[in-house]
Amino acid sequence: MKHIICIVGNPNCGKTTLFNALTGSHQDVGNWPGVTVEKKVGHYVHNSVDYELVDLPGIYSLTTVSQTGEDERVARDYILSQQAEAVINIVDASNLERNLYLTAQLIEMRVPVMLVVNMLDVAKKRKIEIDIEALGNMLGCPVVGIVASREQGVFALKEMIAAFLQNPSLPKLSLRYAPAIEAAHKQIEEQVKGVGSEHPHWLAIELLEGANGARESLDADTRARVMPIIERTEKEFSGNLDIAVADARYKLVAQVSAAVEHKAGDLPATLTDKIDKIVLNRIAGFPIFLCIIYCMFLFTQNLGSAFIDFFDILVGGVMVTGFGELLEAIGV
Ligand SMILES: Nc1nc2c(ncn2[C@@H]2O[C@H](COP(=O)(O)OP(=O)(O)OP(=O)(O)O)[C@@H](O)[C@H]2O)c(=O)[nH]1
Ligand SMILES: [Mg+2]
Structure with missing residues (x-):
């Protein structure tokens, strides 16, 4: 065999x-x-x-x-x-x-x-x-x-x-769509099952997604019964029914991979990450930024003045006296 x-x-x-x-x-x-x-x-x-x-x-x-x-x-x-x-x-x-x-x-x-x-x-x-x-x-x-x-x-x-x-078996995990899609799916599945589709569950999904060839595969009577269900659901999702169906899959796979996959990047947050989390926060970030600017202003105003004489003497000594003596020494 x-x-x-x-x-x-x-x-x-x-x-x-x-x-x-x-x-x-x-x-x-x-x-x-x-x-x-x-x-x-x-x-x-x-x-x-x-x-x-x-x-x-x-x-x-x-x-x-x-x-x-x-x-x-x-x-x-x-x-x-x-x-x-x-x-x-x-x-x-x-x-x-x-x-x-x-x-x-x-x-x-x-x-x-x-x-x-x-x-x-x-x-x-x-x-x-x-x-x-x-x-x-x-x-x-x-x-x-x-x-x-x-x-x-x-x-x-x-x-x-x-x-x-x-003993082949089907995967145990099942996928849930938004309730309106679940309801429409059930109705469509009943319709296509009635006309002998071999895979009514899957065909109903393809019909909702607008998959190439799915609607054409139905006989005229079934299509006339199924299309109003699709159109009604399509309207409920503002014409994005295919995206809503795909979204259910994306959500499921995101859940599964989050549970089974471990990336080294997922290691505990470093000190920098923790600081970033606070200072880049959407609400607290701007007030923190203003506080830092204010502190810098206070620093330059109050502490900076203490160094004014020091810089005055240093620059005066080097740039004026020192430079003058240098020019004299070379005879200019
Ligand atoms: N490192 C590594 N490379 C792999 C492994 N399996 C396949 N590859 C390499 O991945 C490349 C794609 O492999 P294929 O077997 O041609 O992939 P495929 O799925 O048949 O690709 P398509 O037929 O084009 O869809 C090749 O260069 C393989 O040598 C693996 O386990 N490890
Ligand atoms: Mg290949």
């Missing part, structure tokens, strides 16, 4: 490096049907079980409003087709928060996901530490840390894949 899994992640996060580390030279390269996007399929055997691995194009998001988002469409369609039993989502440890946006969408897609945190060496150099176990607990899915370019963690990943495919 052969298992099929796919790799998805942001551009340059190490998908192909991991793909090569897993499959070695057992690869076929072609194109996805109808587009000029490269398709790479490879094989490996682990504990006498055969695995087929599909390398998907690098993408930042699974939804796109642009007509040119071929890579996003290829990745989205392949994942939703469920030809792969599970998705390996690879993220760059040195850019965790940005990479987790795609993870949030995979969670919304309700597909079995395993997370691979790559580039741990780069993160370490930048003094970023990631609590892999805590990340797994928060997402509610298997997570492994690797350095794909050195093939570190690849065996552990193979073991993780094998165990996960015994």
